[in-house]
Amino acid sequence: MNTIATILEPAVKKAIQKLYSPEVEIPKPNIGDTRKEFEGDVTVVVFPYVKMGKKNPAQIGQELGEELLNSVDEIVAFNVQKGFLNLVIADNFWKTNLDNILSNPSFGEKESNNKKVLVEYSSPNTNKPLHLGHIRNILLGWSMANIFKNEGYSVVKTQIINDRGIAICKSMLAWQLDDNALTPSKDEIKGDHLVGKYYVQFDKMFQEEYKKWQLTEAATQAFNDKKKEEETAESFYKRYKNNYFNDFSNLGKAAKEMLIKWESNDTEIRALWKQMNGWVYDGFNSTYDKLKVNFDALYYESDTYLLGKEVIEEGLNSKLFYKKEDGSVWIDLDDVDMGQKILLRSDGTSVYMTQDLGTACVRYDNHQSEKMVYVVGDEQDYHFKVLFEIMKRMEKPFASGLHHLSYGMIDLPTGKMKSREGTVVDADDLVAEVIEEARKSSEEKGEIANMEPAEQKEIIEKIGLAALKYFIIKVNPKKRMVFDPNSSVDIQGHTGPYIQYQYVRTQNTLRTAKQKNINFDNLGSSPSLELTEKSILQLLSQYPQIVTEAANNYDPSVVANYCYDVAKLFSKFWGELKIFQAESEEKITLRLQLCKAVGQVLESGMNLIGIEMPSRM
RNA sequence: GGCUCCGUAGCUCAGCUGGAUAGAGCAACUGACUUCUAAUCAGUAGGUCAAAGGUUCGAAUCCUUUCGGGGUCACCA
Numbered sequence: 001m002n003t004i005a006t007i008l009e010p011a012v013k014k015a016i017q018k019l020y021s022p023e024v025e026i027p028k029p030n031i032g033d034t035r036k037e038f039e040g041d042v043t044v045v046v047f048p049y050v051k052m053g054k055k056n057p058a059q060i061g062q063e064l065g066e067e068l069l070n071s072v073d074e075i076v077a078f079n080v081q082k083g084f085l086n087l088v089i090a091d092n093f094w095k096t097n098l099d100n101i102l103s104n105p106s107f108g109e110k111e112s113n114n115k116k117v118l119v120e121y122s123s124p125n126t127n128k129p130l131h132l133g134h135i136r137n138i139l140l141g142w143s144m145a146n147i148f149k150n151e152g153y154s155v156v157k158t159q160i161i162n163d164r165g166i167a168i169c170k171s172m173l174a175w176q177l178d179d180n181a182l183t184p185s186k187d188e189i190k191g192d193h194l195v196g197k198y199y200v201q202f203d204k205m206f207q208e209e210y211k212k213w214q215l216t217e218a219a220t221q222a223f224n225d226k227k228k229e230e231e232t233a234e235s236f237y238k239r240y241k242n243n244y245f246n247d248f249s250n251l252g253k254a255a256k257e258m259l260i261k262w263e264s265n266d267t268e269i270r271a272l273w274k275q276m277n278g279w280v281y282d283g284f285n286s287t288y289d290k291l292k293v294n295f296d297a298l299y300y301e302s303d304t305y306l307l308g309k310e311v312i313e314e315g316l317n318s319k320l321f322y323k324k325e326d327g328s329v330w331i332d333l334d335d336v337d338m339g340q341k342i343l344l345r346s347d348g349t350s351v352y353m354t355q356d357l358g359t360a361c362v363r364y365d366n367h368q369s370e371k372m373v374y375v376v377g378d379e380q381d382y383h384f385k386v387l388f389e390i391m392k393r394m395e396k397p398f399a400s401g402l403h404h405l406s407y408g409m410i411d412l413p414t415g416k417m418k419s420r421e422g423t424v425v426d427a428d429d430l431v432a433e434v435i436e437e438a439r440k441s442s443e444e445k446g447e448i449a450n451m452e453p454a455e456q457k458e459i460i461e462k463i464g465l466a467a468l469k470y471f472i473i474k475v476n477p478k479k480r481m482v483f484d485p486n487s488s489v490d491i492q493g494h495t496g497p498y499i500q501y502q503y504v505r506t507q508n509t510l511r512t513a514k515q516k517n518i519n520f521d522n523l524g525s526s527p528s529l530e531l532t533e534k535s536i537l538q539l540l541s542q543y544p545q546i547v548t549e550a551a552n553n554y555d556p557s558v559v560a561n562y563c564y565d566v567a568k569l570f571s572k573f574w575g576e577l578k579i580f581q582a583e584s585e586e587k588i589t590l591r592l593q594l595c596k597a598v599g600q601v602l603e604s605g606m607n608l609i610g611i612e613m614p615s616r617m
Numbered sequence: 618g619g620c621u622c623c624g625u626a627g628c629u630c631a632g633c634u635g636g637a638u639a640g641a642g643c644a645a646c647u648g649a650c651u652u653c654u655a656a657u658c659a660g661u662a663g664g665u666c667a668a669a670g671g672u673u674c675g676a677a678u679c680c681u682u683u684c685g686g687g688g689u690c691a692c693c694a
Contacts, residue, residue, distance in 0.1 A: 028634095035637065045636055047674065057674080083674080084637060125694085165694070242693090301694085328692060337620065338690095345692040352694050381621065382689055408622080409687085416687095441656065463656085475630065478622070480687070482629070492656060493642040494630080501656050509653055561631060564641080575658045595653095617656070 003541050004042055004089060005031050007074060012044055015067040022052035033538065039079055040086030041538060044068075047083045057083035091529045094537040095590075099523075101540060101597045108544045108604060113152035117401075118367055119145045121375035122159040122288075122295075126280045127167040128196040130287050130427040132410050132417065132483060133377070136472050139610060140407055141375040142293045143473060143556035146608045148371075151551045156367050160299040160359065163277050169258040171195045172272055173251070174202035184279050190286065190428065191279025203420070206251050210237075210244055218248065290431050292465070292610065297366070299359065305350060307358025311394070312344050320393055333389060341386050356387050364398045371401035373554070378406040378478070405554045408480035410472075425485050435464030437488045438497070448616055459614040463497050466611045470496030473609045474560040494564055496611055499602060502567035502574075503613045506599035509579055513592050516580070520592035527586040532573045536594055539566055543601050547608065556609050563605040570598045 012029040016022065030045040046061045053060045061080035068087065069075050077088040101107045121141020124130055130138075141157070149155045175181050175198045184191045213219050214237055222243075227236045237244075245252035261269040288294060312329055315321035321331050321343060329344035343353055350358075363372065374384060384404035391399040409416065410425075417424045439460045442448060448456050467489045474494070475481045491497040513520060529537070543562070550558040579591040603613050 030636070032636085038637085043637085047636075050674075082637065162694070167694085305694095326692090339619095342692055347692080349692085351692065355694085377688095378622070379688055380694095383694095385621095406622085411687095445654090445656070447654065447656095471629095479630085480623075484629095490629090490643070495642080495656085497656055498642090501654085505654070505657090512653055557631090561641095564631095568641085571657065572659095574653080579653055581653085617654090 003545065004074065004093065004538075007072065008042065008044070008068075008087075011068060011072045012064070015064055015071060016049055016052060019063055019067055020049070020053045024052070026052075034086050038081055038086050039088065041089040041534065042087050044085040044087065045083065046085050050083075061085040091534070092526065094529060094534055094541075095523065095526060097537055097541045098593055098597055101600065102593060105600065106604070107600065108547055109150050110152040110544070112154070115153050115371065116156065116367060116369040117148045117153045117371035117373060118156045118158055118363060118369040119148070119373045119375065120158050120160060123162065123376070124159075124284065125162045125167055126195065126277050127171045127199045128419070129190070129192040129283060132425040132427065132430060135291070135427050135430070135468070136407060136410055137375050137377070138288075138291060138293055139469055139473050140405060140477055140556060143559070143609045144373060144375070144405060144551075144554060146610070147547060147551050147556060147559065150547050150608060153371070156297055156369060157295045158297045158299060158363075159295055160301060160304065162301045164262065164302040164305060166255055166259055167199065168273065168277070169255045169262065170202040171198040172269075172276055173255050173258055174198040174205065175276065176272070177205075184282065190283045191281070192283025192287070193428075194283075195276055195280050200419075202251070202255075206245070206249065209249060209251055210241065213244065213248060287427050287431075290428070292612070299363075301355070304359045304362070305355050307362060308350055308354035308356075309344075309358070311357045311361060312354065315343070315390075315394060318394075331390060333386065336389065338382075338386055338389060352383070353387065353390075356383075357390060360387070360391065360398070360402070361396070364396070369401075370398055371403070372398060373403045373405055375405045375407070378408055380404075381406055403554060405477065407477040410481050410483050413482060413484050425483065430468065430485075431465070434468045434489050435461055438464035438467065438491065441491060442617070451616075459617060462612045462614045463491070463500060463617060466496030466500050466606075467491050468496075469609065469611050470499070470560060473556050474564070476557050477555060496606075497617075499563050499567040499606060500611075500613055500617060502570050503599055503602045503606075504615070504617050505574060506570070506595040506602070507615055509592065509595045510599070512580070518588065518592065520589040520596075523589055523593065524586055527584060527590055529590075530577060532569070532576060533590070533594060536566075536569050536573060536598065539569055540597055540601050543605065547605075550608075559605055559608050563602055566598060566602055566605070
């Protein structure tokens with residue numbers, strides 16, 4: 001479908017060519033919405049053509065305006081303000097647009113481009129429950145998956161579950177050491193929370209052990225040998241914690257032994273590992289269900305952690321990698337200022353990078369996705385830069401389609417969330433809280449009080465989730481954002497529920513029309529458009545490009561903010577123009593059609609960012 | 618220290634592929650519910666776009682420097 005910009009761009013170029021036949025290439029015309037204080041719908045900036053026409057901006061604007069008025073049917077008038085050419089577009093063009101939207105329920109959805117994209121998100125560790133940071137990650141991944149689907153991609157949603165390693169062994173060990181060890185069924189604890197509890201428990205026991213050790217001679221010796229100049233004992237022991245874990249700790253030793261047993265496939269340990277991870281997956285799945293997200297393909301680190309050795313061989317053969325005397329394998333990325341990076345340990349075992357190299361190749365083999373998006377926090381920017389650079393140098397077919405959707409951390413007003421200080425905002429708690437808030441407001445309002453309880457519950461959940469999801473997704477992913485757990489998530493103003501409310505207004509109006517037996521399928525003769533009506537149509541027509549922009553920039557916040565703009569404009573329209581009291585039947589028809597179109601675009605836009613619309617609220 | 622991201626109203630954020638007088642929400646203040654639902658609307662007030670240079674017809678936006686904050690620079694994942 002044609003938007004006004006796609007019609008005007010070539011038209012402006014053609015007009016300039018005809019008027020001034022410049023020798024240089026004509027740049028892409030700069031076309032935007034006209035500021036509301038001037039007459040017109042779209043504005044062309046004429047400054048770029050001043051040199052070509054060798055006249056002043058006002059003259060150029062005048063000439064260009066006249067030429068466009070003659071050559072473009074959709075333009076009915078123009079005026080020139082300084083270097084800006086304001087064009088008035090025919091009402092009919094906007095009404096055709098409205099038809100277009102209404103006749104196409106999936107307006108904005110592009111046809112299949114026969115390309116495949118794989119989106120990885122969430123990717124939790126199995127030793128603790130999901131928290132607010134994961135929620136941002138999950139919502140970004142989920143939104144991008146929807147947005148790509150909308151752009152015509154076939155999408156594979158995936159996560160890699162970090163189900164192995166020393167961390168889960170810590171939880172397992174603490175569980176084993178507990179005489180009254182809990183289980184989810186017996187003690188009615190959500191599995192991921194239970195395992196997380198034992199992870200914390202391990203750390204507690206370890207800290208106690210460490211404190212005791214600090215009084216021993218071995219500790220004093222380590223302090224004297226390895227402290228930096230003038231370093232206090234406190235600062236030294238803080239720094240030395242990992243060394244202690246590896247070299248002295250009994251608990252550390254036990255955990256490491258467990259990991260070795262796990263690696264050698266010890267039946268007992270594997271059984272315990274399976275059991276505890278199973279609990280965690282039940283817990284995760286319940287959280288995913290609550291957030292209404294899912295995955296198409298799962299990868300487990302326990303399956304992938306040995307991958308990548310072939311890639312290493314390949315790189316060594318092609319001399320892209322080199323081996324040090326001790327047997328470790330490296331790549332030299334000094335020429336692009338990324339330094340030397342280790343790819344394989346001297347004992348021949350994998351590092352994080354080895355695994356990711358291998359996993360990327362396996363995924364491509366599995367899915368043939370030329371595009372792969374990793375939703376991972378910005379603390380891993382360097383890792384992914386290196387990973388992608390290596391893939392590029394190895395000339396992998398998918399190398400140019402790799403993208404790291406990097407996002408900032410969510411801070412508390414007091415600073416970072418810290419698990420050790422218990423300031424981590426738990427995902428389940430947060431979801432429950434925000435739904436509770438929605439329930440309270442809903443009760444206060446009383447609008448849905450006489451509905452079936454099940455229906456009420458569904459609506460309240462939709463509202464609560466909208467508040468939470470919108471709050472997070474409206475912020476540009478790159479930015480760090482602040483979340484105050486003490487003040488509840490807003491439901492007024494620039495929020496998800498506000499947009500839902502405007503949507504509900506459109507649906508109510510349509511219901512009322514039905515009750516009144518008003519048929520608004522055909523516009524018939526053409527009533528003229530009020531300013532606000534025109535603005536709405538203009539904004540709605542931009543929806544397809546907005547989604548494309550979001551896809552190209554890997555930024556769902558673009559869609560979120562667009563939906564707010566639509567909702568706000570609709571609300572203004574609602575306030576100033578009464579639908580059923582319009583002066584003519586045609587006007588009523590037009591406004592009902594507008595309602596329907598707004599509802600339609602709001603619903604699909606919000607769905608892209610994982611927010612569902614209630615029918616009433 | 619190197620690299621990198623960020624700095625816009627009291628607070629939370631838009632605007633950044635250069636365009637007209639920098640926009641929203643929250644908080645504050647004024648008004649509007651017998652009216653298609655007030656989870657709303659209309660309005661007032663609030664700005665040295667961190668600072669300084671530069672590029673140009675035009676800079677919050679691009680470049681340089683400085684300041685402030687975060688991240689990262691592991692044979693951890």
